[in-house]
Amino acid sequence: MVMKLGQNTDCYTLHNVAKTYDLREVLRVDDLTLHTGEIFALVGPSGAGKSTLLRLLAFLEQPDEGVVTWQDRPIDGVWPDLESRRRVTMVFQQPRLLKRTVIENIGYGLQLRGQDVTKHDRLQSLAADLGISDLLDQKAHKLSGGEQQRVALARALILSPEVLILDEPTSNLDPQNVALVEKMIKRENETRGTTVIMVTHNVFQAKRIAHRTALILNGRLQEVADTASFFDNPRSEETRKFISGEIVY
Ligand SMILES: Nc1ncnc2c1ncn2[C@@H]1O[C@H](COP(=O)(O)OP(=O)(O)O)[C@@H](O)[C@H]1O
Numbered sequence: 001m002v003m004k005l006g007q008n009t010d011c012y013t014l015h016n017v018a019k020t021y022d023l024r025e026v027l028r029v030d031d032l033t034l035h036t037g038e039i040f041a042l043v044g045p046s047g048a049g050k051s052t053l054l055r056l057l058a059f060l061e062q063p064d065e066g067v068v069t070w071q072d073r074p075i076d077g078v079w080p081d082l083e084s085r086r087r088v089t090m091v092f093q094q095p096r097l098l099k100r101t102v103i104e105n106i107g108y109g110l111q112l113r114g115q116d117v118t119k120h121d122r123l124q125s126l127a128a129d130l131g132i133s134d135l136l137d138q139k140a141h142k143l144s145g146g147e148q149q150r151v152a153l154a155r156a157l158i159l160s161p162e163v164l165i166l167d168e169p170t171s172n173l174d175p176q177n178v179a180l181v182e183k184m185i186k187r188e189n190e191t192r193g194t195t196v197i198m199v200t201h202n203v204f205q206a207k208r209i210a211h212r213t214a215l216i217l218n219g220r221l222q223e224v225a226d227t228a229s230f231f232d233n234p235r236s237e238e239t240r241k242f243i244s245g246e247i248v249y
């Protein structure tokens with residue numbers, strides 16, 4: 001983990017957080033701290049509340065109870081301001097791309113910030129690393145799901161966010177592209193110190209790249225642990241069942 005001297009090591013803290021949809025509580029987190037510079041993986045069956053938690057961290061929703069703080073300040077609708085919000089980028093599981101070319105899509109966030117993607121020195125190398133160099137002039141919405149997923153990742157990475165939030169970033173990818181994307185995530189974390197918070201349906205992906213892994217079931221965190229302990233020495237029986245495939249997802 002890259003940690004600069006004097007850097008705050010708490011990126012997010014959640015305390016007594018709950019989220020309710022249509023009178024149904026779908027998420028409850030008593031206490032959770034996410035560290036600056038870590039890769040944090042969240043695993044759990046479908047419907048467990050993973051995406052809901054990510055949306056709270058990405059400032060897209062507010063909890064109905066409790067407090068989420070980012071960089072020591074409570075998120076309250078006024079804070080973070082736009083400039084701070086731009087330091088956190090989320091890539092959705094089903095990315096919504098514009099009906100424009102791939103290069104225009106990758107440049108979209110930059111354009112909002114008044115920059116020109118064609119002048120960006122990282123564009124070509126990012127595209128090459130993600131295997132989408134040949135697609136830059138194609139219409140993004142006509143690409144396959146896996147290609148779109150990589151375009152969405154490029155669109156996020158080119159912004160060099162401090163926090164990268166990824167919702168099942170490899171769910172539509174073949175094994176070769178899964179490896180490409182995992183390598184990119186690790187490199188981004190190691191070279192820039194980017195905090196990565198990712199949901200994955202693949203526990204082995206968490207094992208390969210995360211520093212810490214958490215299991216969520218029915219809206220509640222069952223275990224949050226160093227990835228090695230999570231897999232080799234789980235404290236919770238639910239975790240043991242999940243990693244051995246006894247809980248289906
Ligand atoms: N906007 C919403 N309105 C109503 N229910 C929702 C909404 N978003 C999520 N839910 C429900 O909350 C639960 C958790 O959803 P989600 O966080 O998407 O789970 P996961 O990402 O783990 O599959 C699910 O039962 C889902 O149907």
Ligand SMILES: [Mg+2]
Nearest residue numbers: 050051052093
């Ligand atoms: Mg989800």
